[in-house]
Amino acid sequence: MREKQRVDVARKSSVPVLLTKANDVQRLVQGVFHGEKRAIARTISIIENNEPEAQKIVSLIYPRTGRAHIIGITGPPGAGKSTMVEKLTKELRNRKKTVGIIAVDPTSPFTGGAFLGDRVRMQDLSIDEGVYIRSMATRNHLGGLSRATKDAAHVLDAAGKDTIIVETVGAGQSEVEIIKVAHTVVVISAPGLGDDIQAIKAGQMEIGDIFVVNKGDRENADKAVSDIRAALELGTQDKEWKPMVLKTSALTGEGIGEFVESIEKHRAYLRKGALDHQRRATAEIELIEALKQKIAQTIIQDLRQRGEWVRITEKILAREIDPYSAADTLLKRKTVGP
Amino acid sequence: MSTKEKKIRVLIAKPGLDSHDRGAKIVARALRDAGMEVIYTGLRQTPEQIVETALQEDVDVIGLSILSGAHMTLFPKVMQLLKKKGMTDVKVFAGGIIPEEDIPALKKAGIKEIFGPGTPTSTLIECVKNSVSM
Numbered sequence: 375m376r377e378k379q380r381v382d383v384a385r386k387s388s389v390p391v392l393l394t395k396a397n398d399v400q401r402l403v404q405g406v407f408h409g410e411k412r413a414i415a416r417t418i419s420i421i422e423n424n425e426p427e428a429q430k431i432v433s434l435i436y437p438r439t440g441r442a443h444i445i446g447i448t449g450p451p452g453a454g455k456s457t458m459v460e461k462l463t464k465e466l467r468n469r470k471k472t473v474g475i476i477a478v479d480p481t482s483p484f485t486g487g488a489f490l491g492d493r494v495r496m497q498d499l500s501i502d503e504g505v506y507i508r509s510m511a512t513r514n515h516l517g518g519l520s521r522a523t524k525d526a527a528h529v530l531d532a533a534g535k536d537t538i539i540v541e542t543v544g545a546g547q548s549e550v551e552i553i554k555v556a557h558t559v560v561v562i563s564a565p566g567l568g569d570d571i572q573a574i575k576a577g578q579m580e581i582g583d584i585f586v587v588n589k590g591d592r593e594n595a596d597k598a599v600s601d602i603r604a605a606l607e608l609g610t611q612d613k614e615w616k617p618m619v620l621k622t623s624a625l626t627g628e629g630i631g632e633f634v635e636s637i638e639k640h641r642a643y644l645r646k647g648a649l650d651h652q653r654r655a656t657a658e659i660e661l662i663e664a665l666k667q668k669i670a671q672t673i674i675q676d677l678r679q680r681g682e683w684v685r686i687t688e689k690i691l692a693r694e695i696d697p698y699s700a701a702d703t704l705l706k707r708k709t710v711g712p
Numbered sequence: 713m714s715t716k717e718k719k720i721r722v723l724i725a726k727p728g729l730d731s732h733d734r735g736a737k738i739v740a741r742a743l744r745d746a747g748m749e750v751i752y753t754g755l756r757q758t759p760e761q762i763v764e765t766a767l768q769e770d771v772d773v774i775g776l777s778i779l780s781g782a783h784m785t786l787f788p789k790v791m792q793l794l795k796k797k798g799m800t801d802v803k804v805f806a807g808g809i810i811p812e813e814d815i816p817a818l819k820k821a822g823i824k825e826i827f828g829p830g831t832p833t834s835t836l837i838e839c840v841k842n843s844v845s846m
Contacts, residue, residue, distance in 0.1 A: 412797070486719070491751075506768055508768060
């Protein structure tokens, strides 16, 4: 405790006004609205760490969100996601857009640590005033993103970034949470990762608005493109937007212009009406998740306080009851809503 | 239910023209295994890039590694830029090939500790943890 006070004093003496009080929420939020980088950085940390001010901040920021176009980039490890993010960002900067990037890498389930290395591929962007990059660890959240990724995107949106790019962890087949965050989902793959059977499988193959076969300079790139095309054509669901399939080489820059055009096309499509639908769906998802989190938290806290938690856990350990039946019993007993 | 999810965030950076980053990667890996979130930016970073990255990533600690001999120019430059941006609460550690006689001046410039070759990773983990109060 004394240690903490000491640091607070040190912060007061050395840090500019903005940060003298970590809980000076209003100032911090104003800083975000003005695009001040330190304010953005602190705000994202507060949200990511789930500090007490987090909810207040999100509530203040939320009315200013909904303006940016959020692009999700996903795909297997090593397909070239980070390199592609850099190329895409440069192209967007040429078109005078400001860009916010959130790059997610996995947290170790064993130590809780993480090695965040996506910036290695984005070195040229680090001192561009129109670009803000933030690396985030999943902190053991599944689905390819971290719990706080969506809210971090809200922060960059409120800070006035025109385009926000969210890069997921190297994803397998079922990391599809990006569809809850991004307006346009890009699935990047590379030649040689699988045949036409892989391409028919569920999950990632269903979420792409745009499919990119990167490393197009390599052998079999055209085969990969046609496998994906063929798999998409097998789809029987009548979709308004037919996913586009492109070949690029982030290394040589080949196909990048076309890639940006395809993103613009998808955005134009969304603006013709699909966006309203998408926004409504996202709002519902956000509400459901907020409810889940709050309900679970409230109930668990209550049970802990009343000592029931330990009692039920013991019962489960003794194999007297299974966790599902235990949950049913607890919910029935707790007649008053949270 | 604990809601505290704070992690120590560390930027490992290599300023200057070194072409060799094995040491930096070992340190990054050791800190990762100690439960920290380590941001690694690769080789040949300018002091401006390093400080800007530290700012955007809201790190608690910067670890600088240099082998080329340019530490007396580049390290103080990093410290100067941190000061300019009001980031004096970020703790800076350094490592690499640093002659004994340069250490006092670097510490005076604000670098908390300098770790030479052979330093056990446990030592630097402890130093980093102690420097950051959670």
